[in-house]
Structure formats: structure tokens, C-alpha cells
């Protein structure tokens with residue numbers, strides 16, 4: 051069936067329109083232009099900036115003229131992914147949106163429900179003559195999916211609202227009230243090299259494989275083992291049984307993913323080869339006991355390889371193995387306010403070996419500024435103690451939980467009115483644009499919600515029609531209650 055048969059008509063009309071305009075991240079000219087034209091056609095003041103953020107201003111409706119304004123926010127860009135064999139050119143072609151009345155999806159591609167539904171809601175509200183609402187500052191940001199570039203570049207001088215509703219959450223019934231800030235840390239620890247005596251030495255590759263991996267924020271507390279840390283453990287144990295000289299260590303691939311694989315190349319005296327193999331096998335048995343329920347596919351192997359020309363000296367080897375085993379990683383603190391929620395964590399996502407140093411790259415996250423600061427200091431102290439240096443970059447602020455929030459109170463009360471039950475109030479241990487915006491607009495009262503989306507960022511993405519309808523009714527009721 052066509053989307054136009056679904057109600058609310060306006061919401062699906064604008065959603066269809068948005069889907070017909072290619073709007074992948076970095077390709078937001080046309081969608082931004084469309085929003086500006088929309089504002090012009092409806093006589094609304096609007097501006098578009100160089101980053102392709104669009105801001106549309108609407109007065110409060112009758113009875114709400116003097117109410118405090120509210121920012122309604124969503125992002126204009128979408129992640130473009132398609133099935134193998136899908137011919138659509140997502141740079142140029144619109145999406146082929148389908149529905150069976152229960153779900154909405156796009157044939158062969160991502161749907162862009164994340165975050166097209168927010169834009170559709172906002173335009174439908176702005177287009178309406180009958181929906182009561184306070185003054186609205188509609189903030190449509192660009193390039194959220196590639197580092198929140200729009201929010202970062204945003205000039206907030208003409209935004210006067212002190213309350214903001216972000217419509218970029220993906221589970222109906224959940225109100226998000228805090229998100230993590232983050233910073234990337236790169237720790238370089240130096241080593242010295244020496245030449246290898248080929249007559250008496252042999253070389254091995256020790257590899258850790260078969261781990262689950264996962265998202266470094268959302269899954270950091272789910273007992274996913276970090277392959278780099280396990281490599282540190284197996285090397286510690288092997289170095290007690292043999293005299294190892296490290297040649298190189300590598301692992302992981304992304305700062306924001308828990309590493310699934312890691313490996314080390316080592317040299318050792320030939321007559322210790324069997325000891326090495328034995329100690330790795332024993333360590334593997336130990337880990338299978340320890341991790342049988344959480345990492346059943348774990349595999350640790352030692353394989354003979356060709357001799358390298360050089361290896362690290364003994365002092366460096368000892369220091370680096372110590373570093374890999376002991377350097378902080380994983381969940382650091384749970385939230386005292388929101389049950390089951392990680393407050394502070396760090397993920398050692400990438401390990402690499404350069405000419406004269408190893409490089410460890412982290413993503414540090416915390417839902418409080420202080421939590422982030424403490425972990426940054428811990429990582430720095432550890433690295434410097436081992437003779438290394440630390441560089442922090444792409445720091446972005448957390449959206450901290452507010453003990454007192456009038457917006458949250460209104461959203462909860464309205465939720466109970468509409469749904470006849472309490473919402474789940476939670477935080478997320480990952481970045482949202484709310485973090486960037488909180489850093490720019492002091493004392494902003496914010497909340498994030500949205501209808502249920504499934505499999506976002508994949509060609510299986512779908513949006514639940516009934517959830518879109520209920521979330522719409524809820525949003526309208528919230529606006530009505532924001533006197």
C-alpha cells in the first residue's frame with residue numbers, strides 16, 4: 051500500500067517527501083534547501099548556515115503567544131547503506147519506500163527513519179493551523195551521523211529557548227535524560243630495538259581470535275572481552291615460562307569498537323619453543339574456564355613464523371607487556387542515579403606498532419564531566435609512568451543528568467496521561483547531539499525520545515507505523531502541556 055494511505059497524513063506526506071530527496075551524510079544541500087523552501091512557503095522565518103543546519107522559527111499559537119519557546123530538534127542526514135546488488139544510487143536517487151500498514155521500510159536500502167521521522171514530525175507541526183504549541187525554534191542539524199558536524203558548527207546566538215526536545219531516540223516509551231561525553235586518547239609508549247641472533251632464536255605469532263566485540267559505549271558492561279587486554283594476559287603468562295622478546299603487537303581497528311582480535315610477534319630461544327606452545331595452550335584452557343559463558347568462541351594460538359631481523363630489547367619487552375596487561379580498560383563506574391546505566395568507561399580500541407613506539411588508542415566516555423576528567427588523568431599517569439606520551443583529541447561534552455527538570459516532569463506526566471503507564475527514564479552511554487548542544491547552550495533543559503525504529507544504519511531498517519502514530523499523539527500532547 052502507498053504511504054499516503056497512512057495517518058497522520060501530514061507526517062507520512064513529509065516523510066515520503068524527505069525520502070524522495072537523497073540526504074546521506076555529507077550530501078545535505080538539497081534536503082536543507084527543501085526545508086528552507088518549506089519555511090518560505092509557510093511564511094516562517096528561517097535560516098540555513100554553512101554547515102547546512104536549518105533553523106525555522108514559529109510563533110506560539112493562540113493562548114501560547116507568551117509561553118516560553120521550545121526547541122524541537124532532529125538531524126537532516128541519514129546513513130546510506132544498501133544490500134549487495136541494489137542498483138539505487140543513494141547520492142542521486144530517492145528511496146523506494148514501502149509499507150504493509152504495520153511497518154515502513156525502503157527496498158534494498160536504509161530507510162532514514164533515523165532521523166527523517168523527526169523532520170517529518172516537525173514539518174507537520176509547523177505546517178498545521180490547528181495544533182496548539184508554544185513558540186517553536188525548530189533545529190534541523192546536518193551530518194549527525196559522521197561526527198555531529200552540524201551541531202558542532204552551529205551558532206546558537208538566535209536560539210532563545212531554554213528547553214529542547216530531541217527526537218532521535220529509537221525506542222518508544224523510553225525517555226532519555228543524559229548522554230555521554232567523550233574524548234579520544236592516543237597513548238604512545240616508546241621501545242628500543244636490538245638485532246636477533248638467528249642461530250639460537252625462533253619466532254612465533256601469538257593470536258587472540260573469536261571474540262564477540264561490540265559497541266564501545268552501549269556494550270562496554272556486557273562482559274565482552276577486549277582482545278588487546280587478553281593478549282596482554284597471555285603474553286604475561288608466556289613471558290613467565292619463557293624469555294620473550296616482542297617484535298610487534300597489533301589489535302582492534304576502531305576506537306569505538308571493542309577489539310575482537312589481537313596478535314603479537316615474539317622471538318625466543320629455540321630451546322624454549324615447546325614451553326611457549328605449552329604455556330599458550332594452558333592459558334587458553336584457563337580462559338575457557340573463566341569465559342565459557344561469555345566468550346565461548348575464544349581462540350588463542352601460537353604459530354611458528356619466519357625470523358624477523360630485529361626485536362625489542364628485554365627492558366622494552368617487559369615494560370610493554372606490563373602496559374598491555376595493566377593499562378585501564380572497560381567499565382569504570384555505574385550511574386548512582388540511573389540503575390543499570392554505565393556512567394564512565396574507556397575502550398582500548400586500537401593497538402599498533404610503529405618504528406620506535408607502540409600506540410594505544412582509546413575512546414573515553416562519561417555521562418559526567420568529572421568522570422571523564424578522572425579517567426583522562428588515570429590513562430595519562432599510567433602512560434607517562436611507562437615513559438610514554440598522551441594526546442587527547444575530539445573532546446565533546448556530556449549531557450549531564452539534571453536533578454531538577456521541569457521538561458522531564460511534563461514529559462513524564464504527559465506520557466502517563468497518554469499511555470496510562472509510566473515511561474522508562476534512562477540515560478545512554480554514547481554520544482547524542484544533546485551533548486554538543488548542552489556544551490553550547492548553558493542550562494538547557496533537554497529530553498530525547500522517538501518512535502520505535504529497528505535495525506537502523508542497515509538495509510533492514512524499519513519503522514513501526516503504530517509507534518509513529520502514538521509518538522505523534524504524545525508529542526502533540528506534550529506541546530499542548532508546555533504552556
Ligand SMILES: [Zn+2]
Pocket residue numbers: 125164165194218
Ligand atoms: Zn540519529
